[in-house]
Amino acid sequence: xxxxxxxxxxxxxxxxxxxxxxxxxxxxxxxxxxxxxxxxxxxxxxxxxxxxxxxxxxxxxxxxxxxxxxxxxxxxxxxxxxxxxxxxxxxxxxxxxxxxxxxxxxxxxxxxxxxxxxxxxxxxxxxxxxxxx
Amino acid sequence: xxxxxxxxxxxxxxxxxxxxxxxxxxxxxxxxxxxxxxxxxxxxxxxxxxxxxxxxxxxxxxxxxxxxxxxxx
Numbered sequence: 001x002x003x004x005x006x007x008x009x010x011x012x013x014x015x016x017x018x019x020x021x022x023x024x025x026x027x028x029x030x031x032x033x034x035x036x037x038x039x040x041x042x043x044x045x046x047x048x049x050x051x052x053x054x055x056x057x058x059x060x061x062x063x064x065x066x067x068x069x070x071x072x073x074x075x076x077x078x079x080x081x082x083x084x085x086x087x088x089x090x091x092x093x094x095x096x097x098x099x100x101x102x103x104x105x106x107x108x109x110x111x112x113x114x115x116x117x118x119x120x121x122x123x124x125x126x127x128x129x130x131x132x133x
Numbered sequence: 134x135x136x137x138x139x140x141x142x143x144x145x146x147x148x149x150x151x152x153x154x155x156x157x158x159x160x161x162x163x164x165x166x167x168x169x170x171x172x173x174x175x176x177x178x179x180x181x182x183x184x185x186x187x188x189x190x191x192x193x194x195x196x197x198x199x200x201x202x203x204x205x206x
Contacts, residue, residue, distance in 0.1 A: 003201055006199070010199075013196070013197075014196060014197045014198065014199055015192055015196045015197070015198045015199070016198075016199045016201065017187065017189075017198060017199065017200050017201065018201045018203075019178065019200060019201065019202045019203075020181075020203070020204060020205075021202050021203065021204055022204065023204045023205065023206045024203075024204050024206055025206040026206050030151070031206075032206070034144055034147060035136050035140065035141070035144055036136075036141060036144035036145065036148065037144065037147065037148055037151075040148075048205070048206060049205045049206050050206065052205055052206055058183070059183075062179075062181045062182070062183055063181075064204075064205055065181045065205075066181040067205060068203075068204065068205035069181060071205070072205075074201075076201065077180055078180065078181055079178035079179065079180055079187055080178060080179060080180070080181060080183075081178065082178070086176065087176045087178060087202075088202070090167075090174045090176070091166065091167060091174065091200070091202060092162040092163070092165040092166035092167075093202035094162065094202075095203070095204065096201075096202055096203040096204070097166065097202045098199065098200060098201050098202070099167070099173065099199070099200040100197060100198070100199055100200075101173040101189065101192075101197060101198040101199075101200065102197055103192075103193065103194060103195065103196065103197055104193065104194075105172055105173055105189075105190060105193045106170055106171065106172055106173065107167055107168065107169050107170065107171050107172075107173050108169065108197070109169065110166055110167060110168060110169055112159070112163055113158070113159045113162050113163055113166075114203070116155075117159070123199065127197075127199075130197065131197070
């Protein structure tokens with residue numbers, strides 16, 4: 001079960017927003033492009049890049065977000081967090097996380113911090129439960 | 134190029150250190166994250182062109198919303 005599969009199954013009934021936030025492991029930060037870590041990360045997530053620095057301007061951030069959108073092929077339009085990281089901080093979103101927000105604007109599902117606790121299957125269960133399936 | 138034993142040892146130390154830091158951050162961030170039943174904090178963001186915006190609260194009364202947060206690295 002992937003997010004892309006979830007999108008394909010539910011996108012007519014649910015709005016999906018892919019939100020690009022501050023880079024998790026840029027070359028000038030907590031980089032995973034070393035020998036062993038690179039091998040392990042690539043084994044579990046082949047599309048993750050090791051080649052980007054953390055963007056310093058919103059234009060750079062939009063450009064990397066565009067590269068990410070193309071590479072990950074979610075099919076979901078990407079929106080870009082501002083350089084103040086407001087949305088990232090508000091949703092404790094770094095490095096990756098997912099939520100389901102109900103029609104009334106309240107949170108129906110709040111995933112744990114990814115990538116190890118990012119569970120598309122849990123999100124699917126929340127979608128099914130709340131969409132009446 | 135084949136890594137030396139020393140290089141591999143350094144990699145393992147790095148990974149163990151990273152795992153410890155991640156576990157610590159996970160506790161902090163999971164506690165800070167909005168919880169089930171709370172009103173989702175509103176926001177307006179622009180797409181990669183910088184021209185098209187979206188506001189979360191615009192979907193209230195219309196559709197549920199899945200938020201997927203992440204980056205490229």
